[in-house]
Amino acid sequence: MKKCLAVDALVFDVYGTLVDTGSISAECERVFPGRGTDICEAWRAKQLQYTWLLNSMGEYLNFREVTRRALIFSFRSLGLGCDKDGERSLLDAYLHLAPFMDVKQALQDLSDSGRRLLVLSNGTPGMLDGVLANSGLLPHFEAIMSVDEVGVFKPDPKVYRLAADRLELPLDRIGFVSANSWDIAGASNFGFAAAWLNRTGSVADEVGGSARIEVDGLSGLAASVRNSGS
Amino acid sequence: MKKCLAVDALVFDVYGTLVDTGSISAECERVFPGRGTDICEAWRAKQLQYTWLLNSMGEYLNFREVTRRALIFSFRSLGLGCDKDGERSLLDAYLHLAPFMDVKQALQDLSDSGRRLLVLSNGTPGMLDGVLANSGLLPHFEAIMSVDEVGVFKPDPKVYRLAADRLELPLDRIGFVSANSWDIAGASNFGFAAAWLNRTGSVADEVGGSARIEVDGLSGLAASVRNSGS
Numbered sequence: 001m002k003k004c005l006a007v008d009a010l011v012f013d014v015y016g017t018l019v020d021t022g023s024i025s026a027e028c029e030r031v032f033p034g035r036g037t038d039i040c041e042a043w044r045a046k047q048l049q050y051t052w053l054l055n056s057m058g059e060y061l062n063f064r065e066v067t068r069r070a071l072i073f074s075f076r077s078l079g080l081g082c083d084k085d086g087e088r089s090l091l092d093a094y095l096h097l098a099p100f101m102d103v104k105q106a107l108q109d110l111s112d113s114g115r116r117l118l119v120l121s122n123g124t125p126g127m128l129d130g131v132l133a134n135s136g137l138l139p140h141f142e143a144i145m146s147v148d149e150v151g152v153f154k155p156d157p158k159v160y161r162l163a164a165d166r167l168e169l170p171l172d173r174i175g176f177v178s179a180n181s182w183d184i185a186g187a188s189n190f191g192f193a194a195a196w197l198n199r200t201g202s203v204a205d206e207v208g209g210s211a212r213i214e215v216d217g218l219s220g221l222a223a224s225v226r227n228s229g230s
Numbered sequence: 231m232k233k234c235l236a237v238d239a240l241v242f243d244v245y246g247t248l249v250d251t252g253s254i255s256a257e258c259e260r261v262f263p264g265r266g267t268d269i270c271e272a273w274r275a276k277q278l279q280y281t282w283l284l285n286s287m288g289e290y291l292n293f294r295e296v297t298r299r300a301l302i303f304s305f306r307s308l309g310l311g312c313d314k315d316g317e318r319s320l321l322d323a324y325l326h327l328a329p330f331m332d333v334k335q336a337l338q339d340l341s342d343s344g345r346r347l348l349v350l351s352n353g354t355p356g357m358l359d360g361v362l363a364n365s366g367l368l369p370h371f372e373a374i375m376s377v378d379e380v381g382v383f384k385p386d387p388k389v390y391r392l393a394a395d396r397l398e399l400p401l402d403r404i405g406f407v408s409a410n411s412w413d414i415a416g417a418s419n420f421g422f423a424a425a426w427l428n429r430t431g432s433v434a435d436e437v438g439g440s441a442r443i444e445v446d447g448l449s450g451l452a453a454s455v456r457n458s459g460s
Contacts, residue, residue: 025266049412050437056385057416057438069436076433155286182279186287190375203306206299208287 003213005175005221008230009116011163012141013178014123016060017197019097020076021132027093037075046070048182050124051153060151063122067091094123095130099137106218113226118164120145120176121151144217150168155186155208164190176219181205188212195221224228231445235405235451236458237423241393244353244370247328249361249425256432257323261316269304276300280316281383282447290381291351292301297321324353325360329367330429334449337370341400343456350375350385351392385416385438394420405442407451409433418442425451 015021021044023140027034028043047070061069068091069199075082082090111117117140121128125146132138143166151156167174171191178184179197185208188194196204196211197218204211215221241300245251258273259266265323275299284290290419291299298321305312341347347370351358361370372398379389387419390406397404401421408414415438418424426434426441426446434441445451 049279050435051278052286053385053412053415053435053437056282056285056383057419058387059419059438061437066437073433073436108376155283155288157288180303182283185283189287189289203303205280205283206303207296208285208289 001217001222002197003220004223004228005193005195005213006173007175007225008169008173009117009118009167009179010110010175010195011118011120011167011187011192011224013180013183014119014121014131014174017177017179018137019099019104021097023098024090024093027090030106031082032080033043035078035080038078039080042074042077043067043071045214055095055153055156060153062124062148063146063153064094064124064127066092067094081173087210094127096134099135102218103137104140106177106222107137108225109219109222110225111140113222115175115225116167117141118143118145118163120159122146122147133156154183155192156191157186160187160192161192164192175225177218182208184211185209195224197221233357233445233454234458235423235425235443235454236403237405238399238403239348239381239397239445240405240407240423240425240455241348241350241397241417241422243406243410244349244351244358244361245327247409248333248349248367248405249329251327253328254320254446255321256321261312261320262310265308267309268308269310270381272304273297273301275435278305278399283389285383285386285431290383291375291379292354293383294321294354294357297324308331326364328450329365330448331368332448334370335443336452337367339449339452340455341381343452345405345455346397348373348388348393348396349369349373350377352377353377358361386418387416387420390417390422405447405455414441415439420445427451 023038024038028039047067050066119141128144145162147159172193174192176187176192177195181204184194184196185205188209193212196214198214255266255270258269280296345381347427349371358374375392377389402423404422406417406422407425411434414424415435418439423442430446
């Protein structure tokens with residue numbers, strides 16, 4: 001039985017889904033030789049933790065500021081110092097993340113099949129426009145939507161509502177694509193047809209909703225949408 | 231200058247603050263020899279992550295169920311299987327956590343100084359009554375308060391409001407004690423006089439409020455309250 005995802009639109013997460021946050025570790029390694037991976041992992045984990053803590057506290061800081069504070073925490077916890085120039089070069093690396101190899105072709109295939117394509121991300125509008133323009137992905141999308149508009153981070157349902165309101169389609173005709181299991185849990189819980197892009201063979205989370213389908217790459221996703229025949 | 235904390239009541243977190251969650255790793259090691267530390271660390275991190283994700287999604291599961299699901303995720307992500315008996319023995323370990331060495335004397339000193347003492351925790355009422363009775367700490371507290379009453383986890387302000395409503399004191403006359411930096415961030419943001427019990431020399435988080443004082447043990451906290459002279 002072929003896996004299929006019968007949807008009229010696809011909403012994409014960005015970091016880790018379309019563009020590779022792992023490519024930041026090269027910049028971390030340049031600034032702190034030998035510690036690149038440590039910094040990169042601590043930074044990403046703390047960045048996400050801060051979004052969920054702010055959500056829980058009912059507070060908001062934009063994602064660039066969250067990312068900056070997570071970086072400062074990571075430096076301090078690893079016993080490293082960093083000047084403003086180093087900090088800025090690492091934050092700017094977020095504007096120059098490389099797309100995963102399978103992204104451009106899959107977006108083209110999905111667009112050719114008549115599906116509407118959107119982006120919905122924790123990133124600020126400036127971060128998103130920057131990274132999507134620099135990676136050449138911007139022209140594929142009809143809209144770039146940021147949580148900044150609602151002042152709360154994923155997986156708050158107000159975030160997923162943003163895309164639903166724009167698309168004006170039944171929720172189960174909207175595919176939501178993310179490499180992050182917790183984002184899939186939130187999007188599925190909201191009602192989207194969630195497609196988990198599990199590039200690394202990870203284990204699904206045990207809270208929230210479940211993925212409608214799981215694929216190991218975006219070409220697999222494009223095939224699943226074609227297979228739906230609708 | 232002596233550090234001091236001028237408060238009329240103290241609200242305590244439990245896990246990691248009064249009782250040592252590290253003592254679970256012994257039970258993990260018994261069930262899975264050689265993997266105890268891995269399981270214990272993955273379990274605790276995922277347990278907390280699930281509380282924040284549920285908060286963000288606007289969903290609630292009680293803390294025993296969150297803890298159980300985090301354990302199942304940890305087994306799966308580490309490629310381990312566990313039968314129901316093993317699962318139950320690990321969950322029951324939460325009822326038999328050992329108090330840190332300095333806890334009993336400090337609670338007695340604080341109680342003798344006339345301060346009102348409460349507990350406010352993510353744990354279910356059953357988990358809290360169990361662990362505090364088994365560790366002999368229960369008689370020190372005038373109330374054991376669980377987030378279960380409001381159906382949301384720390385650091386949501388509704389949780390801290392529970393203790394404030396019971397105490398009917400100005401917020402800055404209520405000390406909040408936790409070993410978890412993110413809990414201090416939330417309690418301080420709410421308005422409590424937060425005392426960070428930083429047993430491990432950790433680095434403070436960069437979101438939310440800041441600790442009024444930082445101590446490396448509960449005897450230091452008791453001294454700080456005495457020093458306040460009020």
